Amino acid sequence: MSSRIAFRTLTAIVATAALSLPVAQGASAATPPARPTxxxxxxxxxxxxxxxxxxxxxxxxxxxxxxxxxxxxxxxxxxxxxxxxxxxxxxxxxxxxxxxxxxxxxxxxxxxxxxxxxxxxxxxxxxxxxxxxxxxxxxxxxxxxxxxxxxxxxxx
Known part of the structure; x- marks a missing residue:
């Protein structure tokens, strides 16, 4: 049972990360480039x-x-x-x-x-x-x- 809960938790984390990646990339593309260090x-x-x-x-x-x-x-x-x-x-x-x-x-x-x-x-x-x-x-x-x-x- 605990392996089933761990698998569901891991699946939810991976799915959340996969779905938020395009949003994060779009946000970084919309921001102006940083000044050189x-x-x-x-x-x-x-x-x-x-x-x-x-x-x-x-x-x-x-x-x-x-x-x-x-x-x-x-x-x-x-x-x-x-x-x-x-x-x-x-x-x-x-x-x-x-x-x-x-x-x-x-x-x-x-x-x-x-x-x-x-x-x-x-x-x-x-x-x-x-x-x-x-x-x-x-x-x-x-x-x-x-x-x-x-x-x-x-x-x-």
């Missing part, structure tokens, strides 16, 4: 192999047209951003090739920005293809005379 975000940092001076990697969210995406970017450190800047613009420059990169200003790529808090470099062909690039402040028409504010170096 700190470990996930750190693992995906495309700048982790760079030697940064005056820059730091930052994970942000952007929601163009209501569709939010997370992305990594390089920004000036707080110390560098607090320094006084007058009479010039920030720009990204690769001294070895003389090429210019772009900043991400909100969701628009721009060659120069005026305020240190607007300095935001994303993972791009430019950041991947230049072993060293610099954030400079001054006149972009005369990049060699501009002040070097921050650098990023990829050691090969």
């Amino acid at each position: 700190a470990n996930t975000v750190v693992d995906e940092n495309p700048f982790r192999w760079m030697d940064l001076d005056g820059l730091r990697a930052e994970y942000r969210f952007m929601c163009p047209a209501g569709h939010c995406v997370g992305y990594w970017s390089l920004v000036l450190t707080d110390e560098v951003a607090r320094r006084p800047y007058r009479g010039g613009e920030f720009f990204v420059y690769a001294p070895a090739t003389g090429e210019f990169g772009f900043f991400l200003d909100t969701d628009i790529a721009t060659r120069t920005v005026r305020h240190p808090r607007q300095v935001r470099l994303v993972d791009s062909d430019f950041t991947r293809s230049h072993p060293r690039f610099e954030v400079r402040y001054g006149d972009p028409a005369q990049p060699k005379k501009a002040r070097v504010v921050a650098t990023a170096t990829i050691w090969m």
